[in-house]
Amino acid sequence: MSSSFDSYQKRRLLSSYFSVVISIALVLFMVGILGLVLLKSTFVANKVKEKVAITLFLKDNVSTKNRNNFKESLLKEPFTRTIIYTSKEKAAKTYSKEIGEDFLKFLGENPLKNGIDIYLKADFVTPEKMQELEQRFLKNAYVSDVSYDKSLISLLTKNIKRISFWLLVVCGFFGLVAMILINSSIRLSIYSKRFNIKTMQMVGATKGFIRKPFIWQSIKLGIIGAILALIALGAVIYYVDKFIPSLELIKDYVTLGYLVGGVLISAFLITWISTFFATQRFLNLQTDELYY
Template sequence: MSSKFDSYQKRRLASSYISVVISIALVLFMVGVLGLIVLKSTKVANYVKEKVAITLFIKDNVTQKQIKTFRESLLKEEFTKKAIYISKTQAAKKYSKEIGEDFLEFLGENPLKNGIDIYLKADYVTPEKVAALEQKFSKNLFVADVSYDKPLINLLTKNIKRISFWLLIISGFFTLIAMILINSSIRLSIYAKRFNIKTMQMVGATKGFIRRPFIWRSIKLGMLGAVLALIGLAVLVYYLDKYIPSLDFLEDYNTLAYIVGGVILSALIITWLSTFFATQRFLNLKTDELYY
């Protein structure tokens, strides 16, 4: 009879551990997906920002050698992603192609100017920083005029801030849900051991001694859940890279490292905290309260 009861208890305990691992894996998978969205949205936003250019129109009396030196100096600036020189001839050909006819035949001369398109690094694509750069370039002796799409930069900055704010709110919400779900699963597994906890306490075991094996077991379960979550994320990333190759999921090692590190760290922190407070609760209960 005792053998059957022990077997039943082992099966019940194993079932409890499996449910904890599955719960942790599902929650961490959800956290990993959210982290992937947040990190990739930042990369996409930066990619869009770095497509914004400031065009510097060069004065007619500036020589090609001076333009070359000026462009090389721009490339050394911390705000420059790349700087492309466009001659007045190239600009005329491009404009003629856009309007569908050669406008030089009517004018007899090329009214356009040589120019340099400066593509800024993402951190510098804000209304304030671009305006400051405009003032700086306007004072340059080689520059006749400065042009950029001001409404686009304002709209881009506003929308990115709005999206980042809501992503932060959603991330916080899902992180809270993750902690609550994992905490509930771990508390249920510890609840089954509440009488053992109280027995050990009654024979003189310290709280730290009683708590330690529960914490280590939960951390192991958390790591197992993290491994399962990472396997699921790996499959997801593989198919995303296959169907959306432009985002370079598999080649973005920094993002992948952040996701792996974040999932493992989340598993460690959440399981440790949840187990600590769950065991603390049962350690503080009186004997007659264990039955409720």
Template sequence: MTNSFDSFQKRRLRSSYASVIISIALVLFMIGILGLIVLKSTKVANHFKQEVVMSLFFKDEVTKEQITTFREELSKEVFTRDLVFISKEDAAKTYSEDLGEDFLEFLGTNPLKNGVDLHLKAAYVTPEKMQELQEKFSKNVFIADVSYDKPLVEQLTKNIQKISFWLLIISSFFVVVSVILINSSIRLSIYAKRFNIKTMQMVGATKRFIRKPFIWQSIQLGIVGAFLALVGLAIVIYYIDQNVPALELFKDYLSLTYLAVGILTASFIITWLSTYFATQRFLNLQTNDLYY
């Protein structure tokens, strides 16, 4: 009879552990998917920002040597991602191809200027910072004019802010739901051991001593759940990478590292806190209250 009861308890315990692991894995998997979307949306937004061009046009009296020196200094600036020099001859050729006729034959002279197409780092593609750069370059003795698509930058910034806001709202919602679900699973598993907790407390064990094995066990279950979630994410990422190679998911090692570390960290923190408060609740209960 005792052996049958022990076997039943072991099966019940294993079932409880399995449910906790599955719950943690599913929740962390969903968080991982959302994290992937957030990381890739940021990269996509930065890609569009870095495609914005600020054109700097040199005065006619500026020599090639001065232009070369200016370009070398500009390439070292913290806001510069890359730059392309466009001579007035190349600009005229491109303009003629766009028009479908050689406008130089009609004008007789080339009215265009030597210039540089400057691509900024994403952090500097905002209306305020680009305005500051425009004012800075306009004061340079070599620069005749500065041009960029101001309405495009403003619209791009507004759209990115809107998307970021809603992603933040959705992310916060998922985080709250995930914490509640994992907390509920862990509390149910500890609830089954509430009498053991109270017995240990009655024989003189300290709260810290009682909590320690429960917290460690929950962290282990959380890590197992996190690895299962990462396996699921790896499968999804592989599938997306095969069908949408333009996203280059598997080549984005930095984002994938952030994602993996974030999931493992979230698993550790949530399971630790949930177990701490769950055990604390039963430690503070009176013996009679354990039956309700």
């Protein structure tokens, strides 16, 4: 009879642990997906920003030597990602193809300028910084004019800020939901052992001594749940990278490191804090209150 009861208790305990692990894994998987979206949103935003160029039109009297020196100096600037030089002759051919006729025959001379397209690093693609660059280049002796799409830059910056804000809000909300769900699972697990906690307390065990095994057990379950969540996240990342390689998910080791670290740290902190307060609650209850 005793053996049958012990076997029942073990099955019940394993079932409780299993449900806690699955709950933690599912919640951390959801948090991991949101974290991945948040981290990669910055990557996508930077990719879009880096397609923006500021064009410098050079004066006709700039010599080839001075032009080459100027291009080399631009490449050394902290704001430059890459530059593309377009001669006035090449620009004329391109424009003629676009309009479908050779406009040089009507004008007799080429009115276009030699141009340098500077593709900026993402951090410099803001209305304020690009305006500073514009004012700086207009003072340059080699530059006759500066051109870039100001309305596009303003709209791009505004939309990126708006999207980033709402992503943070959504991630914060679901992060809070995740903490509540994991906390509820752990509290239910500890609730089934409330009489054991009170018995240990009645025979003289300190609160710290009683809490310690519960905390370690919950942390172990949390780490197992985190590993399961990371395996599922790995599968998602693999298939997303396969169908959308431009996101560079597998090659982005920094993002993957943040993701793995974030999931493991979240599992550790949430399980530790939840178990601490759950055991503390039952330690502070009177014996007759355990039945409610």
